[in-house]
Structures are given as structure tokens and as C-alpha cells.
Amino acid sequence: MKEIKGTPRSAALFLFLAGLLCVISGKSFVSMHRPEPIFPGPGLSELKSLSDYLPALKNSPGDTEVYIFLGKEKGGNLLVLGGTHPNEPAGLVTAVLLIETIRAERGNVFIIPRANASGFTHSDPQEGNPQRFSVATPAGPRLFRLGSRLTNPVDQWPDPAIYINPAGQKLSGNEARNLNRCYPGHADGHLTERIAFGIMELIRKERLDIAIDLHESAPEYPVINAIVFHENSAELAALAVLELQDEGLEIRLEASPAGLRGLSHREWGDHTGIKALLLETPNASHGRLKGRPSSSLIVDGRDKFYARAARLGWLFVAYGDEGIPLSHRVARHLAALGALLRSLAELEPDKAIEVERMPPPAEVQQKGLGAFLHPPN
Ligand SMILES: [Zn+2]
Numbered sequence: 001m002k003e004i005k006g007t008p009r010s011a012a013l014f015l016f017l018a019g020l021l022c023v024i025s026g027k028s029f030v031s032m033h034r035p036e037p038i039f040p041g042p043g044l045s046e047l048k049s050l051s052d053y054l055p056a057l058k059n060s061p062g063d064t065e066v067y068i069f070l071g072k073e074k075g076g077n078l079l080v081l082g083g084t085h086p087n088e089p090a091g092l093v094t095a096v097l098l099i100e101t102i103r104a105e106r107g108n109v110f111i112i113p114r115a116n117a118s119g120f121t122h123s124d125p126q127e128g129n130p131q132r133f134s135v136a137t138p139a140g141p142r143l144f145r146l147g148s149r150l151t152n153p154v155d156q157w158p159d160p161a162i163y164i165n166p167a168g169q170k171l172s173g174n175e176a177r178n179l180n181r182c183y184p185g186h187a188d189g190h191l192t193e194r195i196a197f198g199i200m201e202l203i204r205k206e207r208l209d210i211a212i213d214l215h216e217s218a219p220e221y222p223v224i225n226a227i228v229f230h231e232n233s234a235e236l237a238a239l240a241v242l243e244l245q246d247e248g249l250e251i252r253l254e255a256s257p258a259g260l261r262g263l264s265h266r267e268w269g270d271h272t273g274i275k276a277l278l279l280e281t282p283n284a285s286h287g288r289l290k291g292r293p294s295s296s297l298i299v300d301g302r303d304k305f306y307a308r309a310a311r312l313g314w315l316f317v318a319y320g321d322e323g324i325p326l327s328h329r330v331a332r333h334l335a336a337l338g339a340l341l342r343s344l345a346e347l348e349p350d351k352a353i354e355v356e357r358m359p360p361p362a363e364v365q366q367k368g369l370g371a372f373l374h375p376p377n
Contacts, residue, residue, distance in 0.1 A: 032121045032131060036144050038065075038096050038113060039374035043103030043357065045070040050112070053205055054198035056187060061155040062195040064117040066202065067099045068110055069355075075107025076209035076344065076351030079202070080337070082112070084179050084213055084264060086119035086147025089133060089298055090281050090329035091214035093144060093369065094337075097330060097359060100374045107353035110206060115213075116179040116195060118155045120147035129285075133295040135326070136368070139375030146298065150177035156191040166193060167261035180213070183267035199264075203272050209351050210236075210275040210344060213264040214333050217280050218287030219306055219315045219324075226252040227336055230269030230276040237277060239343035240336065249335055250318075275344070279336050281329035282317045289314075301325040327369045331361035 040047070046068040051058040053066075082095030095113035102109065114120055123129050123146060134141040153159075159173040166186050175181045177192050185196030203211060210233075217224050229237035234255070241253045256266055256278070265276035284290050284303040291297075291305050302323030310319035317324070338358065345352035359372040 028131065029122070032123070032145060032147075035114065035117075035120070036132075036142075037377060038067075039100055039377075040067060041100050041102065041357075041374075043069050043101075044099070045104075050195070050198040050202065053201040054187065054194065057194055057198050060191065060194070061118040061121065061152065062116075062191045062198070064112060064114050064195075066110055066112050068108065069102060069104040070108050071104035071106045071354070073106040073354075076348070076353045077108045077110070077206055078341070078353045079110045079112070079199075079206075079208050079211040081115045081199070081211065081213045081264070083114040083116060083120065083147075085149045085215060086114070086116055086145070087124065087129070087149050088214075088216035088283060088286065089144065089146060089326060090216045090283065090333055093135070093326060094214055094330045094333040096144075097334075097364075097369065097372055101357050101359055101372060103356045105354040105356050107351070108206075109353065109355060110202065110208070112199070115199065116147075116151060116192070118151045118191065118195075119149065119177075119179070120145050122148050122152045122154070124148045124150075127293065129293045130295045130298075133298040133326075135299060135370060135373060137370035137373055137375050142370075142373055142376050150174060151179070151192045151195075153177070165262040166196075167267055169261040171262070180215075180264055181262040183262050183264055184271045196264075196267075200268070200271065203268060203274060208272070208274050209348075210340070210353075211265070211268050211277070212337060212340065213276075213278045215278060215280050216283035216286055216329060218289075219282045219284060219317050219319055220287055220289060220309065221280075222316050223254050224252070224280050224282050224316050225250060225332070226254045226280045227340075228254045228256050228265065228278040228280065230256050230265045231258070232269050232273065233275040233277055236275055236340060236343050236347060239346065240339035243339045243342065244335060247335070249332070251332075251336065277340065279333055281332045282319070282324050283329060284319070284323060299326045301329070328365050330369060331364040334358060334364060335361040 269276035
């Protein structure tokens with residue numbers, strides 16, 4: 001075999017190519033810090049930041065927007081959270097869709113679309129996930145970032161070997177960067193605890209009555225297509241599930257285990273007494289059984305391996321060859337939100353929250369997200 005010998009010229013060439021690769025990947029990494037644009041509809045009353053509720057978050061990577069819709073009539077106060085886990089796209093997209101469409105008639109609505117803003121600035125290593133996914137609208141594609149479940153290690157490092165969260169639960173070290181394990185947070189804790197504390201402050205200062213955290217999980221995970229409720233929201237959740245099942249939407253009712261501490265709805269309910277719920281939809285791109293990760297797997301939700309797993313009885317949801325598209329998952333979140341608000345009005349009429357112009361879930365499923373989202377700039 002002929003030996004290939006390096007020369008100063010080939011060394012310079014490889015050095016240049018390595019440098020070029022660093023510049024390209026560095027630019028691509030840094031671009032994750034640019035938030036996707038959100039185009040609030042005419043219903044928006046005020047745009048605040050989480051740092052307005054916890055000034056320690058100002059100019060930190062944990063600060064994030066709070067979109068406020070004030071109703072014409074007095075009623076209850078609702079918080080909707082997307083992006084607690086930035087790798088669960090239906091949460092972000094549902095929150096964005098609400099911001100771009102709704103108007104509050106009775107009561108007030110607070111929406112945080114990117115609860116863990118830092119988690120949107122990187123993706124999970126070694127997963128091969130796309131950095132963004134694209135939702136088609138008649139005027140062109142809208143791009144959204146697919147982040148990580150955890151806060152960016154650039155913003156919070158190092159992880160402890162064992163993390164004892166502010167609620168006293170012992171967890172593995174990297175859970176210190178999981179916003180859904182850091183409640184009730186701490187005013188001068190690490191970044192993720194400060195974000196959690198900022199949200200607790202918002203709940204207290206705005207005198208919220210009900211808060212809903214939007215999530216997604218893998219189709220092989222048992223808590224799926226579910227409303228997870230804090231015990232003080234049991235009646236509310238049960239009434240909403242009855243309505244949804246009556247409409248033909250299969251949805252599970254899951255009681256939140258009282259001993260699992262640090263989760264959003266657990267600590268919101270325990271510390272502030274509000275009605276606290278978590279919603280889960282099935283996302284194939286999130287699971288371990290999927291094929292190649294891609295933007296279309298996130299948006300179309302079609303994966304032949306999951307269809308096969310469903311035929312083998314391995315999943316906790318029905319999953320056919322047509323998959324479970326993002327539009328269906330967002331429609332599920334909207335349907336659950338609508339049913340919860342109607343149930344709240346029935347149980348506590350003085351706390352009723354009425355929202356107009358929320359895209360009807362059946363139409364979102366049928367026409368797709370692009371029919372309701374603002375066109376891209
Ligand atoms: Zn989640």
C-alpha cells in the first residue's frame with residue numbers, strides 16, 4: 001500500500017477545513033439563542049417579563065416573556081405554561097397559538113410560552129435531533145426551535161452528583177437543570193431554581209386561580225394523553241375528562257403522587273393553593289423506539305417503528321400508520337384547556353374565565369396549524 005505523506009500545504013488545508021467546521025457549527029450553535037418570533041394578536045393587553053416578578057432574573061438567560069390578556073369582565077386568573085421542557089414542541093406551539101389568537105372576555109390569562117428559555121438555546125447531545133422544526137402556513141414555513149429538557153449547561157454548571165431540590169426530594173444531579181423538578185424554587189438558588197421561584201412569584205403576585213403546564217411524552221410512557229391533577233383540582237379535572245370523553249376524546253385522569261416533589265403542579269398547588277394541572281400528549285419524536293429524528297417526525301408524527309410497536313401492544317396510546325401529528329397534539333391541549341375552563345365556570349362561577357377566538361380543536365386537526373398561526377415575517 002502506498003503511504004500518503006503530509007506536506008505543509010496539506011497540513012494548512014486540513015487546519016483551514018477544521019477552522020471552517022468550527023465557525024459553521026459555532027454559528028449554528030449561537031443561532032439557537034435567537035428566539036423564534038411570536039406575533040401576538042390584537043387581544044394582547046400587556047407584555048411583561050418574568051424578571052418583573054423576580055428582579056434577580058433580569059438580564060439572565062432565565063428571563064422570559066409573560067403575555068397578558070386582561071378580560072373585560074371580572075373573573076378568575078389563569079396561567080398557561082409552554083416550554084417547561086423545550087424538547088416537547090406541542091407545549092410551545094399551543095402557547096404561541098393562544099398568544100396569536102385569543103381575546104379574554106372574562107378573567108385574565110397569563111401565558112409563558114418558553115418557561116425555560118435557557119433550555120431552548122441548546123439541544124440534547126448525541127440525540128441527532130434537528131435544531132428546529134417547521135410548520136407550514138399559507139405564506140411560508142414558521143420555524144420553531146427544538147430545545148432540550150434541561151437548562152443549557154453554559155448557563156448552569158456543574159451539576160451536583162446528587163440534587164436535593166427545594167422541596168427536599170433527592171434526585172440525580174442533572175435534574176438540577178430540569179425546571180419541572182426545581183419547584184418551589186429559590187430566590188437566590190441556581191438559575192433553574194430562580195426561574196421556578198419567578199413563576200411562583202407571578203402566581204402569588206397576580207393572585208392566580210388556576211395554572212396549567214403543557215407537556216408531551218413518548219408513546220411508550222404510561223402517563224400520556226392525560227390530565228395530571230393536584231388533589232385540589234380533582235373535581236375540576238374529573239369534570240373536564242367526562243366532557244372530553246363525551247366528545248369522543250380518549251383522555252386519562254392521573255392523580256399526581258403527593259410524594260413526588262418539585263414538579264410544577266405539585267408545588268404550585270401545595271404552596272399557593274391554586275388549582276394546578278399538567279397535560280401530556282403523545283410525541284413519537286420524543287421516544288426511544290423511533291427511527292431517524294427529523295423536523296417532519298415532530299410535525300407529521302409518523303414513524304413506522306411506533307406503528308409496529310402499537311401493533312405489538314407496547315404503547316399506551318393508539319398509534320396507526322398515519323401517526324400523531326403536531327396539529328392533533330396541539331388540538332388535544334386546546335380541547336383539554338377548553339374543557340377545564342368550562343368546568344371551572346360550572347364549579348366556581350365567580351372564578352370563571354372566558355376566552356374568545358381560541359381556535360376550535362376539531363378545526364386545528366382538520367385544517368392544520370398553519371391555518372391559525374400568524375404568517376412568518
Ligand atoms: Zn415534559
